[in-house]
Amino acid sequence: MLPLLFVAGCSSAGTISTTPATHQATTSAAPTTAAAPTSSAATTAGVGDTIDLNGQTSGDELAVTVVKVVDPDSSNDGFSSPPAGDHYVSVQFQLVNIGTGAYQDDPFVDITAKDAAGQSMQQDIVTSTTAGAQLDSSTNLAPGDKALGFETFDVPNGDKITQVQYALNGGLYGNSGEWNIS
Numbered sequence: 001m002l003p004l005l006f007v008a009g010c011s012s013a014g015t016i017s018t019t020p021a022t023h024q025a026t027t028s029a030a031p032t033t034a035a036a037p038t039s040s041a042a043t044t045a046g047v048g049d050t051i052d053l054n055g056q057t058s059g060d061e062l063a064v065t066v067v068k069v070v071d072p073d074s075s076n077d078g079f080s081s082p083p084a085g086d087h088y089v090s091v092q093f094q095l096v097n098i099g100t101g102a103y104q105d106d107p108f109v110d111i112t113a114k115d116a117a118g119q120s121m122q123q124d125i126v127t128s129t130t131a132g133a134q135l136d137s138s139t140n141l142a143p144g145d146k147a148l149g150f151e152t153f154d155v156p157n158g159d160k161i162t163q164v165q166y167a168l169n170g171g172l173y174g175n176s177g178e179w180n181i182s
Helices: 002-011
Strands: 050-054 061-073 086-097 103-105 111-114 122-124 139-141 146-156 163-167 176-180
Touching: 050 176, 061 146, 086 111, 086 139, 111 146, 139 146
Parallel strands: none
Antiparallel strands: 050 061, 061 086, 086 146, 103 139, 111 163, 122 146, 163 176
16 A cells, blocks of 8 residues: 555656746856856746745745856865766756745755756766855755755766756655756
8 A cells, every 4th residue: 555655646746847937046156157047038947047846835935046057077075086988067056945834855866967868867976076065965944045056967978968857855746847958
């Protein structure tokens, strides 16, 4: 019976939103990327855009912004390196709790990235890169609080990340946001 409950829980996941919010979450870091931020009137979110996500309960609301993409990136922790034939790409996210309840989750399981062919990129656990600090693996935000940090991916040389997604609660509850990376 437990597997049936788990399957039912997975089917309750929401939709994927690609529409930028009408507001932009404030950030202390200026977006810097080869691609210019898309406008709020765009139909598909891109670097610099914010998407509002809703979680399992009515108070779970998060404004997520893809701030910038650093390609290539490198570790400066002294022991991490991408596998042979790969390079690091880091994507900076800003999370702002716009809900009425506390937000607690692990961005490492909430974030995915793909290339133009739809191939998923492998995340790497890196403590620090030249791009900047990584998002904490256990993010806890009171209403109004924010977090800013990178998630780093192993990307085959010659390939690029073209899409990232952020799914609250690992995609089990609520909706997901999707950004095009050009």
